[in-house]
Amino acid sequence: MKMEHWDEKIVSMLNGNTGGQPADNYGVIPEEAGPDLTAPVVQIGDEPHTFVETELLDGAMRMLIPQTFKLMSKEMAKRKYPSEHRPSVIYTTSNARINIAINHTMNPLPEDELSDFKKAMIQMLRRTQKLTKWYGDHEFSINGKPVATCEFLTPAVNANLYNLILFASFEDRALMCTFNCTDEELDDWKPVALAMMKSIQFIPQKEGDESHE
Template structure:
């Protein structure tokens, strides 16, 4: 099956994490069931708060952590995550990491291709502070889907808007 050009993938605005974040998500993506999340993250130390997927081939996971965060800490998290991920994924192919200013808000990111269960997985991790806590978003797809999904993943990252209103 030929890859669809990214321009054909429609993105729709969604509010996630109890309205804390506004972001574009591919149309047709559904929230992964609790059972599927339990299965997929059975061996993980922590699992995401919510995962959107298109039949588990491509996923967009959100983790609203307990870690304190503010705009000044995004650079520190970016440096720490880069160091940790480079060490953890020694066989990864790195495309970049750092901090971008998105919608007047610092957003850290890591972009790489890592081996996983016999094949390569394209991953874009991005993170920022949301109401005093760290929100981490992870986009994953198989390497063969990277040409189609990489520009979409970047569009998603560039759309992130944290709700700065106080209140949980």
């Protein structure tokens, strides 16, 4: 499996700084019951939210996303994710403090190599990111499709950023979905972030359809 340029691709999905090692050890994240995002209203902290099924990657994927989240403009994406390897799809709040980024890469990833891929990505994250806390990682399935996640905090200006990354093989290529928010929103949004990831539906594409980047 080729891992060339993955350092930059991973870092480009985040808003933290590089360098350093986390104080925490590896750990497996236990299953937790999350909110029902299909409910008419989901209370998150002091704010009610309605989640809508949103088509992503030209219809190749669907995900429940808060109705108030909007596609990040290209100008803001360039500022927030300076790397040319920035995610192809980014949904964000009006103040850009909570983000959902999707990147269907061109890197080959057979489904049976997902676990090894996750381990390699974790090693890379721990080597390249200045992590302030490592929550752990987990492997499970969504509608019968194997996926893997990891969760951690990275330092930013005047705050820490919570990151949840989901890895999957889709169309035999690596797919990464990242949720991040500041630690001020962490308690309210952490269970919601995982529930959003678990709402993902992968839509098989017909032969001849264009690839999704």
